[in-house]
Amino acid sequence: MLAVTADVAADDDLAAVAGLVDVLGEMLADRNEAVAGLTAEKERLAGQVSSLTGQVEELLARVARLERQVSRNSRNSGMPPSSDDIPGRTPPAPEPERERGKKKQGKQPGAPGAHLAWSDDPDDTEQLFPRGECGCGRDLGDALDLGIARSHQIVDTPEVTATVTQYDEHAVQCRCGKAHVAEPPAGAGEAGTVTYGLSLQAWVVFLLVMHHVPVERCAQVVEALTGTRPSDGFVHSMIARAAAAVRGVNTLIRALIITARVISADETPIRVGPGPKTRKKYLLVACTNLLTYFFLGGRSMETFDHFVFPDMSGAVIVHDRYRNYDKIPGVLHQLCTQHLLRDLEDAAQAYPDAVWPGQAAEALRALIHACNVARDKGLPSVPAEDAAADLRLFRQAVIVGLSQVSRVPGANSKQKPGRTLLECLKNREDDVLRFLTDTRIPPTSNQAERDLRPAKTQQKISGRLRSEARTRDRYAIRGYLDTARKHAIPVMDAIRAALAGNPWMPPLPA
16 A cells, blocks of 8 residues: 555656656746847847947948038138138137247348339429408419428329320322321221220220220220220220230240249139139139140140140159149149148148147148248258258158058058158158259249139129130230239230230340
8 A cells, every 4th residue: 555655646646747847948048048049139239239230330420521611611621711701611720929130021121122212303393372352351372382291292193084086198199209108106996997005905905804804894894984985896806816816925935934944833713605603714823923825625634734844854843732733744843831831720620639730830830931031041952051950850750650640451452641641751851842943943833823813703793704715815814914014014004005006025034
């Protein structure tokens, strides 16, 4: 009986254990299923996190690009000062206050000025006497003249009124029987016709080209000044007429540019020709302190090949690091230090805790100053001892910058602007500091920028120039007049001479 009872109890225990095993198996299966679900959810979330991380990085890069674009101004980029007040754009930081002992703003001692000087030989003298009655009732016309009490001089222009002059060209007969007819005056048309004179023509060209006055408004200005209104067609035709008159001079200017030892070059976009607002051309300039030559085209190497560059050999071109200049064979380069200083200012803003941008900029400014001092002294180059300390600071700043701004991995990866700048300063040091070896080389291409600035002024005043041919004519005239102005020739005299068929010619170098 006891044995049977024990067997029954053992069977019950085995059944209980088996049931427990089944329960544990079900629990284990449920756990495995839950673990599999959690693993899948983990992988899904990990993928989502990775995707979101990539989106965040992309957005951060986009924000950085947008912040960089908004932070660009005339101090840290090539943008003009007129764009500094665009809403939303970060204005440049204020200039630091001048230190005590440094030069003040405004006209400097010894600089030439302009003022109204008393003339010892006036063009006209008018005697003024008191009029009316004296307090005693007598007429002041009968009063005794006591001499000049005081004098004034007034500089003014006479009232301008267009006059019609008829030129009768007489014929005479020599005693030998041969007849001669007088030559017509300069600017006259066919016999029996009426033309505008050289002075009025010169005013039209002056207003159109030098002051960018639109055609219709130019005719209105001439009418207000002279009392006669030329037709819009005549005003517009003066551009082609004046350009033809200076064609030979521009050929000479081009030849002088090609033979120059040092030139400055630059390019700027202008809106030319019919089409959408996005359609534009590029105006190129090659110039010196005495010469200016323009060329209208694109920004491609094909345009550069049609300009003066292929004909130059051994010359130094001062430019803004645009890549096409490096493709010109047989020339040397001076990279514009003004552009480099703007890029260093941009680097100082991009790396606010770094010392190297400020040190490099200050050293570069000191080297430019040393060049200006040496040039004023008539030295052919900057003495080594005058540049040694600043040159060492400049090189040290570049080395430190290269150690702090690492390259982006990948042979074709786009580098950060700071890294690109530092590699340029290191690898092209000869092109950056060439002005130290020859004081005839200007450190900046400011002359070229100044010569191009009127083109931007014209765009603001008149907008798009509709004809490419007339635009080329316009800048052919401008190059001639800028060259004359650089030689201290009055612009109106240069225009009159060209229209009279005897244009001013730049002197050949000795």
